[in-house]
Amino acid sequence: MNNLTINHCLSFSLNPETWAMLPSQQLATIISLDPTTIVPIPDMPAAVIGVFPWQGEVLWLVDLAYLLGFEPLLTPDYHQSKRNVLRVTNRGKTLGLLVHQVGQLIRCKAEQIQLSPTKIITSTPAQYIKGIVRNYEGESLLIVDIEAILENFE
Known part of the structure; x- marks a missing residue:
């Protein structure tokens, strides 16, 4: 039997120039969010935008681009258009990640992964990136570490 692992990942952009991906098994839903439904929560880390209602639950929303060291996705004119949110889950924890654009499903072989992103991209906090x-x-597409993000926002 072949030891080659192929993962299916969803690609998405953090801004027009930077793409990332996450394992599809950690993706619960892709949400088109009306920004006017976001309720800001005071005294939270800067990347935490707030909460919003989603199918009977209250979902925390994090600006993934800002968390990873890029420009924030929500600007003063953010009320004008719907935004893409990836609802991710891992070990019973759920979080909404605001992203710039949703891409497509990608097949990724284990040998394609480079595990040292800090040597290539210095602006990105390494604790939230598994590799490239x-x-x-x-x-290059960043591989986002959903487990690390969810642990940070417990």
Whole structure:
């Protein structure tokens, strides 16, 4: 039997230039969010936007781009358009991650993963990144560590 592991991951962008992905088994739902439904919570870390109602539950919302060291996705004009939220789960914990754009499902082989992202991308906090994958066009995609993010926001 072949030891080669192939994971299915969802790609998404943090901004127009930076793409990332997460394992599809950690993705519960893709939500098109009306920003006017977000309730800000005072005295929270800067990346925590607030909470919003989702199918009978209150879901915490984190700006993933801002958490990873990029420009925040919500700007003063954010009320004008719907936003993409990835509802992620792991070990019974759930969180909404605000992203710039949702991409597509990608098949990723284990040997494609580079495990030392801090040597390549210094602006990204390494604790939330598992590695980097280069696609067939040579572009780099960050592999987001959902477990680390959920642990940080317990």
